[in-house]
Amino acid sequence: QVQLVESGGRLVQAGDSLRLSCAASGPQFGSYVMGWFRQAPGREREFVAAISRSGASVYYADSVKDRFIISRDNAKDTVYLQMNSVLPEDTAVYFCAAGKAEEESAYVTPEAYGYWGQGTQVTASS
Numbered sequence: 001q002v003q004l005v006e007s008g009g010r011l012v013q014a015g016d017s018l019r020l021s022c023a024a025s026g027p028q029f030g031s032y033v034m035g036w037f038r039q040a041p042g043r044e045r046e047f048v049a050a051i052s053r054s055g056a057s058v059y060y061a062d063s064v065k066d067r068f069i070i071s072r073d074n075a076k077d078t079v080y081l082q083m084n085s086v087l088p089e090d091t092a093v094y095f096c097a098a099g100k101a102e103e104e105s106a107y108v109t110p111e112a113y114g115y116w117g118q119g120t121q122v123t124a125s126s
Helices: 103-110
Strands: 004-008 011-015 018-025 035-037 046-051 059-061 067-073 078-083 091-100 113-116 119-124
Touching: 004 091, 004 113, 011 078, 018 035, 018 091, 018 119, 035 067, 035 078, 046 067, 046 078, 059 067, 059 103, 078 091
Parallel strands: 011 119
Antiparallel strands: 004 018, 018 078, 035 046, 035 091, 046 059, 067 078, 091 113, 091 119
């Protein structure tokens, strides 16, 4: 079993950058696909980014592609989300998740992840 703790969320202005971190505790962090999701008030949780076990493959939602970068450090059991050129519509609670999905097509769905953090709030003001 793995436990996930997100950090780094804060209030920023549109156009700013910030980095979210997700620290994992538990065995075999490198055996999990890691994902970032977000949920804004009144909206469903949506996929943001995912990274394969080795970090060699990354996946992004169209809304964040070319602005956000997902990365992981398996030696530190941590996954990151670098958020650049933040927009007001990026305002949400951001969750990291760990899963064992084998099919890459599943990485964008919450159902592929069995472990979730409690989330960190990102607010981007215009």
